[in-house]
Amino acid sequence: MEKVRFQEQLQAYEQWKKDIINTIEEYGPWLEENGMSSEDIQQRINHTLGTLKNDKLTIAFVAEFSRGKTELINAIFFADYGRRLLPSDAGRTTMCPTEIFYDDERDEAYVRLLPIETRLQDNTLSQLRHDTKQWVHYPLETDSVEQMQAALSEVVQTKEVPLEEAKHLGLYSPDLHPHQNQPPETVEIPKWRHAQISFPNPMLKKGLTILDTPGLNALGTEPELTLNMLPAAQAVLFVLGADTGVTRSDMEIWQHHIKGFQTGRQRGLMVVLNKIDTLWDDLREHEDIHEAIRNQQTNTAELLGVEPNVVFPISAQKGLLAKIKGEKQLLEKSALLDLENYLGQDVLNIKQQIILDTVSADVGQMLDNSRSMLSGKLNDTKYQLEELEELSDKSDDVITNLMEKTRSEQAQYLRDVDTFQQSRKQLKQQANLLTEILSLEALEGTIEQSRKDMTNSWTTSGMKNSMKNLFDETRRTMLKVVNQSEQTRKLIRAIYRKFQNEHGFAVVQPKMFSIVKYRVELELLHQEAEIFRNSPVTAMMEQNFVVKRFFSALVKRAHDIFKRADEEINQWLGSTLEPLVIQIKDHKEMMEKRLTNLQKIGQSRNTLQYRILELQEQYTELARQLTALRNMSNRLSNSRPLHHAQRQKPTLVKQNVG
Structure with a gap:
């Protein structure tokens, strides 16, 4: 297989995504022009477009100190600058979690640093990222190497603080320093808690975000990193x-901060065995070196419990050097392109599937409904056309009987419409029950009581029981939502089926709310809470710090899950009957038009031919619009963001009026 650099694969992916955005932007105005739009539908389209345009691809790099992690980031993403963009010299290492991206809103290059003292606040990192006053801001002058290096070097800064201050910040525990006989007077801690680097790199401008995390100590003391940011990365x-193998601290990071949160993921997790150049030896045969590297790859895979094909032996330093100097043979030897190729295919396929699922669940379903409704109109028009053509040589009595039959059908239809209004009231009652179960006010009361119980607990065991009880209660509430939402779904399906079965409405799939994703999210969060609850790092922390971290990193996310579920349920219940409302209105107008036509034809046969011509033009236009919708649908379902040389255009259909 041809090895394709990650940059090229990302470019193909972005073009694929742009094609989808263009198609959705075409669909919105089409709905307006054809009277099938509404405020909610346009909001859904705008939401999907916003999701696609703001789509970010996050790749997280995790390692203990001195594994060459920052050098690897330089080699994969920034080699085109002809130098190391991020500081990765010997003895200098990332001291705080660092996000590397491009800030589209500010449209500028900068380094933003969050002081370590913010750990004393109750605010989460997610909340603090919006509070610009708490960050120290350094502009990046991209045309000055010296200024950029000076600004970026801040990321690795540390400072000495008294022991008590380090303990207060949650950055010291005797168990983390077993080699010390006596507690030190001062402790070296990171100067910054979090860093953000906005840089105008082409890939970063396309939505790539790189998360560079420091070693075990930072992962243990910043649970939000492990509990929120790593699971969110693609x-x-x-x-x-390769020079150290899997050390004890490496294994601890793997067991407590990566493996536990990746159990549900089949893809997106890679192990990099860096520094294989330390095994290169001119005095050894090439095959012997290759065999040693292969053995280390196999042993690492067995030790971590992963497949050997996701363990990549590479040399980031030689790969970076080869890219800068244009040495193809050294680049091949570094094996960096093997990792890049896999990264592009594996990660971009994950992102592609997420986008396809997002588009399919909302705009794709609306497109299918539009096609069904338009097909229904086309069939109704064809039926009316055939009916009028048959009347050409019929008597007035036949037309009179047809009018009476149409009036009878219309009367029954209007009675069913009245029944529909009663069903709407019943649906509102179901909505009120769901809202009552999902009461955020009740949840917040439960959370506040749990916080009091944990704070007042005299024992670690009691505190841990309070953690467990809180999540058990949220799971019970979620189960009630599952049961009630299913009852509501059944009612909605019954309302649609009545009109489809009794009046021949086109089969339209109503927008349905699925609680499954929120339930799964809560279950995964429950697993993370259990890991946090039973973590040895948690046992080392002071009680007030554990309580603060538990609520900021975990309970807030549980609250967010319920809040998002509540918002989606309200939106769902407010819009789920809209396609049917449009069909009911269209069908009513069609019946009235049909009755008017019959009345006019009964009065004057000259009207008949004119109306036939009118319906033929209407049929042709509907067929043209249906073709346009089919082409939009084909473009949306164009399956893969292939490399440019392999890209195929979606098959478009020609209008066929037969």
Whole structure:
């Protein structure tokens, strides 16, 4: 297989995504022009477009100190600058979690640093990222190497603080320093808690975000990193050193901060065995070196419990050097392109599937409904056309009987419409029950009581029981939502089926709310809470710090899950009958038009031919619009963001009026 650099694969992916955005932007105005739009539908389209345009691809790099992680980031993403963009010299290492991206809103290059003292606040990192006053801001002058290096070097800064201050910040525990006989007077801690680097790199401008995490100490003391940011990344690269193998601290990071949160993921997790150049030896045969590297790859895979094909032995330093100097043979030897190729295919396929699922669940379903409704109109028009053509040589009595039959059908239809209004009231009652179960006010009361119980607990065991009880209660509430939402779904399906079966409405799939994703999210969060609850790092922390971290990193996310579920349920219940409302209105107008036509034809046969011509033009236009919709649908379902040389255009259909 041809090895394709990650940049090229990302470019193909972005073009594929742009094609989808263009198609959705075409669909919105089409709905307006054809009277099938509404405020909610346009909101859904705008939401999907916003999701696609703001789509980010996050790749997290995790490693203990001195594994060459930052050098690997330089080699994969920034080699085109002809130098190391991020500081990765010997003895200098990332001291705080660092996000590397491009800020589209501010449209500028900068380094933003969050002081370590913010750990004393109750605010989460997610909340603090919006509070610009708390960050120290350094502009990046991209045309000055010296200024950029000076600004970026801040990321690795540390400072000495008294022991008590380090303990207060949750950055010291005797168990983390077993080699010390006596507690030190001062402790070296990171100067910054979090860093953000906005840089105008082409890939970063396309939505790539790189998360560079420091070693075990930072992962243990910043649970939000492990509990929120790593699981949200589309790819996690765990970097080891070929010169050290899998050390005890490497294994601890793997067990407590990566493996536990990746159990449900089949893809997106890669192990990088860096620094294989330390095994290169001119005095050994090439095959012997290759065999030694292969053995280390196999042993690492067995030790971590992963497949050997996701363990990549590479040399980031030689790969970076080869790219800068244009040495193809050295680049091949570094094996960096093997990792890049896999990264592009594996991660971008994950992102592609997420986008396809997002588009399919909302706009794709609306497109299918539009096609069904338009097909229904086309069939109704064809039926009316055939009916009028048959009347050409019929008597007035036949037309009179047809009018009476149409009036009878119309009367029955209007009675069913009245029944529909009663069903709407019943649906509102179901909505009120769901809202009552999902009461955020009740949830917040439960959370506040749990916080009091944990704070007042005299024992670690009691505190841990309060954690467990809180999540058990949220799971019970979620189960009630599952049962009630299913009852509501059944009612909605019954309302649609009545009109489809009794009046021949086109089969339209109503927008349905699925609680499954929120339930799964809560279950995964429950697993993370259990890991946090039973973690040895948690046992080392002071009680007030554990309580603060538990609520900021975990309970807030549970609250967010219920809040998002509540918002989606309200939106769902407000819009789920809209396609049927449009069909009811169209069918009513069609019946009235049909009755008017029959009345006019009964009065004057000259009207008949004119109306036939009118319906033929209407049929042709509907067929043209249906073709346009089919082409939009084909473009949306164009399956893969292939490499440019392999890209195929979606098959478009020609209008066929037969």
